[in-house]
Amino acid sequence: MKNIQDILKSAPKAKQRSFKKGSIIQSAGDLKTVPIYVKKGLLKSYLIDNNGKEHIYMFAPENWIIGDLEAIQYQQPAQLFIECIEDSEVIAFEKDCLFNTQLDNEQLAENAQTLYRRIGRLQRRVLMLMGATAADRYQYFLETYPELPNRVPQKMIASYLGIMPQTLSTIRKKLASPK
């Protein structure tokens, strides 16, 4: 069974690119967008609301896929910005290469598991935004991204969780203090 990186290596339209920290590689309104596999580095996608406030939709460290899947699937202009938080190496690809009919059935079934996992994560994220306390939200972040607490500024984590940076600071202090 191949992993996604191996599949992308043989995908005809996949393109590897390098970006410096701070590069914005997709902007809201872009008409042609594709999903991006992260080989190395760290990216974030975010929405800017009508009041100019940034809301982080997701982080993508190594081996994650990031993209505006609604825009890609429904052929709409992008809603999300995608920006490199660290110097990053990525592979831009066509989403259908994961379900290319040249792949064998077992591979297709395996790739479907990747989509199921993403749906499971998104379900949790919706429920978190609707009904979870700030402390539970931070717990969810730690479970989803165990490698990120010290790689991402606190302000960004708070934006991702939909809580105030001060609230997050209080939660982190409590977790760090001896019981």
Place this chain on the structure above:
Amino acid sequence: MKNIQDILKSAPKAKQRSFKKGSIIQSAGDLKTVPIYVKKGLLKSYLIDNNGKEHIYMFAPENWIIGDLEAIQYQQPAQLFIECIEDSEVIAFEKDCLFNTQLDNEQLAENAQTLYRRIGRLQRRVLMLMGATAADRYQYFLETYPELPNRVPQKMIASYLGIMPQTLSTIRKKLASPK
């Protein structure tokens, strides 16, 4: 190309069942849960938070699939309740039957599109909960569920959108009044 209902007809473990309005067919904490295809009727899934408040995760009218995909995918106890808003006929199935290796490649690729569409919808829902005005949220509901505004009580729509029922009432009155 078969549609999902046709695939389920030939799936060995799929079970058709009928439920009366008000039946709760899955509860938080249930250990064995499966996705459910809606043949007829209308269901909702919801979370009850620590304060006893209900948050509606989704509605599922005819041809939708409803389930606790996080619980199914990660083999965890269910977080969501699933309840019939109307008398309903459903087919409970094993999620992997949509990616059974006996299906041909084109069918598998087609079924993957169903998952992509769900991810696109969930992305929109997360962004809506983070950064959209109440009026934009209601617009999103109308686009996602054009057949539901008169089938679902206003209180439930407000719960789904994460807004107060009074706010929704004001929005609906504005939309109904001549300009």
